[in-house]
Amino acid sequence: MMKQSYYSFSEYLRERFNCRVQRISINAGFNCPNRDGTLAGGGCIFCNEKGFTRFPGTTLSLQEQIASSITYARQRFKAEKFIAYFQNASNTYADPRRLREVYDVIREFPDIAGLFISTRPDCIDEDKLDVIESYAADYEVWIEYGLQTIHEKSLVALNRRHTYAQFQRAVVATARRKIKIGSHVILGIPGETGEEMMLTARAVAALPVAAVKLHNFHILSDTPAQRLYEQGRIILPGEADYVRLACDFLEYLNPECVIMRLVSSARPDILIAPQWMNQKQKVLDAIEREFQRRGTRQGSRYESKE
Numbered sequence: 033m034m035k036q037s038y039y040s041f042s043e044y045l046r047e048r049f050n051c052r053v054q055r056i057s058i059n060a061g062f063n064c065p066n067r068d069g070t071l072a073g074g075g076c077i078f079c080n081e082k083g084f085t086r087f088p089g090t091t092l093s094l095q096e097q098i099a100s101s102i103t104y105a106r107q108r109f110k111a112e113k114f115i116a117y118f119q120n121a122s123n124t125y126a127d128p129r130r131l132r133e134v135y136d137v138i139r140e141f142p143d144i145a146g147l148f149i150s151t152r153p154d155c156i157d158e159d160k161l162d163v164i165e166s167y168a169a170d171y172e173v174w175i176e177y178g179l180q181t182i183h184e185k186s187l188v189a190l191n192r193r194h195t196y197a198q199f200q201r202a203v204v205a206t207a208r209r210k211i212k213i214g215s216h217v218i219l220g221i222p223g224e225t226g227e228e229m230m231l232t233a234r235a236v237a238a239l240p241v242a243a244v245k246l247h248n249f250h251i252l253s254d255t256p257a258q259r260l261y262e263q264g265r266i267i268l269p270g271e272a273d274y275v276r277l278a279c280d281f282l283e284y285l286n287p288e289c290v291i292m293r294l295v296s297s298a299r300p301d302i303l304i305a306p307q308w309m310n311q312k313q314k315v316l317d318a319i320e321r322e323f324q325r326r327g328t329r330q331g332s333r334y335e336s337k338e
């Protein structure tokens with residue numbers, strides 16, 4: 033097997049926990065201000081609630097979701113420890129008392145070692161950070177903020193309804209705490225040039241962001257993006273273009289930044305395009321080959337501030 037040219041999440045977990053750790057996704061039933069009418073009703077143009085990998089629209093309790101995922105991960109991956117990943121919608125979109133009630137469920141499962149919370153950068157404040165940081169004594173705690181891009185025109189085109197400045201503020205406030213920060217970024221946003229994507233890479237690299245999750249822009253059914261795609265108004269990068277963009281992006285990152293994901297995946301029944309992304313291993317191999325061809329790796333173009 034080729035040595036990876038980037039700092040993968042699995043490598044990070046092995047170093048950190050010294051055993052097989054599996055992340056388990058949880059749907060805590062949170063909504064999103066961009067879907068419930070507070071900011072907008074339609075959500076981001078690419079968002080389909082069914083796209084969250086596990087338990088979309090579930091009626092299972094949190095305990096049932098966690099127990100069934102732990103049983104599965106123990107059998108399938110021989111996992112010994114688990115990370116509770118609050119994934120669906122915006123997982124800090126409630127008052128702090130409610131957040132504690134929800135996150136406290138993990139205390140019922142002694143083999144959970146981490147609390148990971150995915151949310152929007154405009155759904156956080158000091159009171160919520162107090163709650164989240166209180167778990168850091170017992171758990172590895174992360175917040176993953178959806179940024180997607182630093183460019184306001186793209187944030188508007190995606191109907192994100194938050195700004196880059198809000199992301200910066202959330203990162204600065206979170207970095208003062210015992211909480212690690214992850215950031216979600218999309219490559220191939222319609223209308224963005226490669227240069228603009230690399231400005232996002234450099235901006236993320238200059239912030240105290242400990243991990244990046246890269247997504248390729250893709251089209252799910254029943255989304256505004258599907259309509260635009262079918263009207264020919266969205267052009268998606270091909271696989272080879274995406275591979276080059278992903279390598280470029282990683283070259284600008286800090287070599288110590290954990291790469292939580294390099295390419296999206298989606299349920300085949302709701303994925304409209306591109307189909308190549310669901311052949312994940314093939315894309316990962318192509319990214320590795322591209323790094324070998326260039327003789328570079330993650331961080332090759334990183335500009336350290338020290």
Ligand code: SF4
Pocket residue numbers: 064065066067074075076079080120121122152178192
């Ligand atoms: S912020 Fe997240 S949950 Fe809300 S509409 Fe956008 S992608 Fe969907």
